[in-house]
Amino acid sequence: MAKTLGFFMALIAMASMAVGRDSTGWENAFATFYGDISGGETMEGACGYGDLFKQGYGLDTAALSTTLFNNGHTCGACYELKCTNNPEWCINGKTTTITATNFCPPNWSKPSDMGGWCNPPRKHFDMAMAAFLKIVKGTKVGIVPVQYRRVKCVKKGGIKFEIKGNPYWNLVLVYNVGGVGDVKGVWVKKMGDVKSGWIQMTRNWGQNWETGEGLRRWRLSFRVTVSDGRTLNALGVVPANWNFGQSFESKVQF
Numbered sequence: 001m002a003k004t005l006g007f008f009m010a011l012i013a014m015a016s017m018a019v020g021r022d023s024t025g026w027e028n029a030f031a032t033f034y035g036d037i038s039g040g041e042t043m044e045g046a047c048g049y050g051d052l053f054k055q056g057y058g059l060d061t062a063a064l065s066t067t068l069f070n071n072g073h074t075c076g077a078c079y080e081l082k083c084t085n086n087p088e089w090c091i092n093g094k095t096t097t098i099t100a101t102n103f104c105p106p107n108w109s110k111p112s113d114m115g116g117w118c119n120p121p122r123k124h125f126d127m128a129m130a131a132f133l134k135i136v137k138g139t140k141v142g143i144v145p146v147q148y149r150r151v152k153c154v155k156k157g158g159i160k161f162e163i164k165g166n167p168y169w170n171l172v173l174v175y176n177v178g179g180v181g182d183v184k185g186v187w188v189k190k191m192g193d194v195k196s197g198w199i200q201m202t203r204n205w206g207q208n209w210e211t212g213e214g215l216r217r218w219r220l221s222f223r224v225t226v227s228d229g230r231t232l233n234a235l236g237v238v239p240a241n242w243n244f245g246q247s248f249e250s251k252v253q254f
């Protein structure tokens with residue numbers, strides 16, 4: 001979380017009065033950065049992703065304030081961001097796209113206009129430093145007004161599934177999701193088990209979905225529904241000899 005810079009407070013207070021959507025679909029928010037240029041602190045965030053490099057997200061990520069995070073339902077969504085209002089610190093004309101991978105928690109001991117940037121109802125992006133530096137000149141200015149809009153997530157390859165847990169409890173991370181990016185429903189099916197229909201999984205945290213169904217030694221299919229209502233089936237994406245801790249890439253993508 002970025003440092004407080006009293007000098008800019010008056011400007012920021014003025015800008016926060018202008019919150020709302022403009023005619024081009026951009027909405028107003030603020031952005032800070034967290035971690036250092038290596039992005040180590042951005043890994044393993046509240047969306048349940050792990051090594052963001054291995055998983056394809058890299059450092060084009062941000063932690064979202066309570067209002068935007070929506071209890072993890074927004075995890076995986078993509079936003080285009082641009083720094084607004086100030087030629088001194090904004091890289092003019094530059095926008096960058098991030099995936100929501102983490103939560104920026106409120107800090108109730110700080111006023112929302114003086115350090116409590118992620119307190120509700122503020123819309124705030126705490127960006128990986130490398131992403132922040134794509135739209136802001138340097139890190140001297142700790143917080144900047146930005147404009148944002150949801151954009152299509154462009155991912156390489158198919159939707160991926162990582163199976164964690166134990167023989168009595170399965171936790172499946174759904175990642176590398178294109179299109180709107182935020183998964184709102186997941187089902188699993190045991191291929192070859194005539195009694196198995198699509199078994200609905202429940203959200204455990206972020207984009208980790210759980211079921212107590214015994215899945216060992218079955219070839220598995222997953223069905224994924226995203227927030228715009230589109231659904232895809234990844235048929236037989238997991239071979240029968242799967243093990244906990246393994247990841248599987250499907251041939252389908254939004």
Ligand SMILES: *[C@@H]1O[C@H](CO)[C@@H](O)[C@H](O)[C@H]1NC(C)=O
Nearest residue numbers: 001105106107108109110115
């Ligand atoms: C909240 O702000 C206080 C005061 O600056 C700080 O000491 C504390 O570590 C912060 N808490 C969190 C969770 O960031």
